[in-house]
Amino acid sequence: xxxxxQTPKFQVLKTGQSMTLQCAQDMNHNxxxxxxxxxxxxxxxxxxxxxxxxxxxxxxxxxxxxxRLNKREFSLRLESAAPSQTSVYFCAxxxxxxxxxxxxxxxxRLLVL
Amino acid sequence: xxxxxxxxxxxxxxxxxxxxMNCSYKTSINNLQWYRQNSGRxxxxxxxxxxxEREKHSGRLRVTLDTSKKSSSLLITASRAADTASYFCAIxxxxxxxxxxxxxxxxxxxx
Numbered sequence: 388x389x390x391x392x393q394t395p396k397f398q399v400l401k402t403g404q405s406m407t408l409q410c411a412q413d414m415n416h417n418x419x420x421x422x423x424x425x426x427x428x429x430x431x432x433x434x435x436x437x438x439x440x441x442x443x444x445x446x447x448x449x450x451x452x453x454x455r456l457n458k459r460e461f462s463l464r465l466e467s468a469a470p471s472q473t474s475v476y477f478c479a480x481x482x483x484x485x486x487x488x489x490x491x492x493x494x495x496r497l498l499v500l
Numbered sequence: 501x502x503x504x505x506x507x508x509x510x511x512x513x514x515x516x517x518x519x520x521m522n523c524s525y526k527t528s529i530n531n532l533q534w535y536r537q538n539s540g541r542x543x544x545x546x547x548x549x550x551x552x553e554r555e556k557h558s559g560r561l562r563v564t565l566d567t568s569k570k571s572s573s574l575l576i577t578a579s580r581a582a583d584t585a586s587y588f589c590a591i592x593x594x595x596x597x598x599x600x601x602x603x604x605x606x607x608x609x610x611x
Contacts, residue, residue, distance in 0.1 A: 391542075420598075429503075429588055429601035430543070445598060477542055487533050487590060487599045491542035 389413055393478050393492035400468045400499045408463040408495050410478030418481045419461035420488050421445075421453060423474040430477060436461055437484045468499045504532070504572075504589040504602040512608040519576040521605040523589030524569075532572050533590040533599065534563055543588065546574075579609045 394409045412419065417438050422430035422445075432445030434453040442453050450472060452464045465472060476495045479488035504523045513519050523532065531550045535543040547563045549556045549572065556563045562575040576583055586606045590599040 422601075427603070429603045432593075432598055432600065435598050443598075446600065479543075487531070487545075487548065487592060488543075489545050491544070493542050494540075 391478055391480055391490050391492035393476075393495050395495060396493070397496045398498070400465075400497065402469060402499060404468050405464070405466050406468065406497075407465075408476055408478075408497075409460070410462065410492060411460045412478075412480040412490070413459065414480060414482075414490065415458065416480035416490075417458070417483045418486060418488075419455065420479040420481075421451075421461065421463045422477045422479065422488075423447065423472075424477060424494075425474050433463065433476075465497075468497075470499045473497060473499045503600045504591045506587070506589055506602045506605045508605060509603070510606045510608070512610065513579060514610050515579060515581055517579055517609075519579050519583070519607055519609070521574050521587055521607070523572045523574070523602060525572075525589075525591050526570065528567070529591055531592060532565060534561075534572075534574050535588045535590060535601075537586045537588065537604070539585070546587075576607075579607075581609050581611045583607060584609045 391412045419436045421433040435443045436455040439458045478492040481489040504525045507522045533548045534546045537543045549565045560577045565572045586604040588604045590601045
């Protein structure tokens with residue numbers, strides 16, 4: 388039982404490049420989340436998925452898209468990276484609709500030059 | 501904004517002492533969560549306390565919730581160096597399971 392896994396662990400992009408952050412959970416959880424954390428700050432919700440096939444915007448969705456590929460996987464895509472998107476990105480999951488995030492992945496550190 | 505605000509921003513204590521951190525929020529909530537984050541790692545969910553609960557315990561952790569004052573506290577008793585981490589409270593947005601986080605309290609426990 389690996390919990391929540393994220394790939395890659397670290398990525399450097401140039402402004403305007405695109406990339407997809409991958410997240411998977413093996414706990415059969417329904418809800419999955421993408422957060423970003425800037426230095427010295429708390430987490431801000433980017434997107435949320437209550438179940439397979441559904442997604443909902445969070446506090447800071449601009450510049451991002453998501454795909455809930457199946458129950459296990461929830462990916463985050465940056466179509467045209469900007470320096471303001473330099474951050475640490477965390478994926479999380481929880482058992483069901485209405486539950487707060489319970490398990491977090493180790494994070495992806497993204498640097499946009 | 502429903503964002504919780506932790507206080508103090510930073511706390512430094514000696515091993516064996518108790519550590520108390522507080523969280524204040526602005527609107528009515530159904531529950532409140534506390535998380536720990538070790539440096540460079542993901543968050544770990546510590547405790548969820550519901551609005552009809554006043555106090556909850558988990559090992560050396562004690563969480564209180566005062567809905568009249570819109571505040572919660574996290575007490576870590578007999579602290580250890582391994583408790584050194586940032587602690588965050590999270591407030592739900594509506595009923596969908598989404599949560600907003602404060603900026604956290606950074607706790608340093610000196611051996």
